[in-house]
Amino acid sequence: MTDQSERTVASPRPAGEHRTWPRSFADRLTDPLPMPGLRDLVRLARECAVRPPSSSLKDVVKLPVEPGPLPEAAPGTVAVTWAGHASWVLRIGGMTVLTDPVWSRRIPGTPARITPVGVPWSLLPRIDAVVVSHNHYDHLDAPTLKRLPRETPCFVPAGLGTWFRRRGFEEVTELDWWEAAELDGVRFDFVPAHHWSRRTLTDTCRSLWGGWVLTDREGHRIYFAGDTGYGRFFKDIARAHPGIDVALLPIGAYAPRWMLGPVHTDPEEAVRAFQDLGAAAMAPMHWATFLLSGEPPLEPLMRLRAAWAEAGLRRAALWDLPVGGSRVLPRTG
Template identity: 65%
Template sequence: MTTTSTDRQWPASFTHRLTAPLPGPRQLLRALREGAFRASTAEADQIPVSRDGALPELPTNTASITWVGHATFVLRLGGACVLTDPVWSARIPGVPRRLTPPGLAWSALPRVDAVVISHNHYDHLDAATMRRLPRDTPVLVPAGLGTWFRRRRFTAVTELDWWESAEVAGLRFEFVPAHHWSRRTLFDTCRSLWGGWVVSAPGGPRMFHAGDSGYGHFFSEIGSRHPDLDLAMLPVGAYQPRWFMQAVHMDPEEAVRAAADLGAARMATMHWGTFLLSGEPLLEPVDRARKAWREAGRDPADLWDLAVGETRLLPTA
């Protein structure tokens, strides 16, 4: 289904899409009392950063991904450049300053042909970064989030519900479910949807960006609808304390399991090493992901545990 939903009427709330109850005030107070979000930053200088200042040349018949940090990637495929959940800011509300610099200078970006947003949390939707984009940049967003962009004078906004798709810049974008939620203020909990994106070009490859998600049945459903995923970009961080985070954030072992459910040929780690959001040690997410990948019998070359700023190439058909 293809849509450019500027006049669609969305429900006032998407709470009926939640797959688990959200932690309430009592659970939040408990987490704060326990110091659950106070991970040490002592290992910050050990987070790998490989920032060369420019994107490498893209050989013929290849696509590429570049990890800018957190959930932000630069995807180059089908002759187009796509940004996922772009955050170039040094600070976002509610958390300490960025631990590692963006993996690519803003000035080094090629023309951006499309932006995909998974949901409206500040670490995935950054107003300061969005202001740096031309207002005619095509933006694909979850249902209910289009108003935020149109108020900021973006003119090419596509809102999608789960399992809906659109074609932009010669690419196909499908919005798919996630086990998560949305909120940007005290008064808009679940007023917009959340999810991930399957991005594909004619002749390939086909990439999946999970946005933010707990582990659950949606991954096998996505895999059954897209049995030829070349790459899954999956979050491996922000999972401690487990009793608080489990419903909405995977741990590294669950991310590896999700990659298997998806049937993805490769997995790229994300959502770690950029912002201090939870209680686990800074390097633990990727260390545990590597261990789980080995124990699953997967080829180590197919786990793309990228350094910030690193680019990997994918062949196209």
């Protein structure tokens, strides 16, 4: 791949085009896969690191859940609503876009969600588009997608289009890193992440993974990171997409670090990523929903707030929303 400093912004590709992809994207990995061997499994069991300590689960009742009405999707409005985990309802360019929609109570391999979905499905407006970061079950949920009309435009990573087309979706746009497509005046740029993909035992890295930058006609930008570890890509994204208004960044599922460090940012790394991006505001995600790892449920938010203060960042720029909460980007001019 060409160094990002040599890149120009890509022209949009045709929506819904069928493309041929390599059989594997393993060459895009930036760290070894977090797939524990026997010795690692023994270590996980010894450290009791697969799930949070049982003593910390009493804090689940303290997790922030405050469902509220969705902001209006007027053409000049830019708003984000956290439905939980990596699922957001984005209002940009007069459109309503879902990110990594997971409305199910359970996903394979983990206990049921510990907080309710922040936006009841029945209260969603018409969905104009869906973006998906990668194919892990906590980001790609078949029962939720089954609820959508099959004509809903879907923007997905390279290699994942077949999964959607087999389920009847009619307009599926697959993109490689640093590629883009447009829909009704909103530009969808697919950008790199430090992560991986797998949905079954035989499809490791058969599809790509990444984040999305959504830009409207007025130049407002929302960056949705999906799932990622910390690394060089945040500065690359900042150079390619300056002036990000709000960065939706993951802060949870990070313990133990010896296993999850390469693929999941911890709260302190999320703050560093925010600074690398040069964004105006940050909204944390990927916590308070599923018990995917060993940290206590409330710890990600507490550590994030501490790291934010230590970095001397403006408190108003941290949009630490409750599940179901919304923020509207202030109008300028």
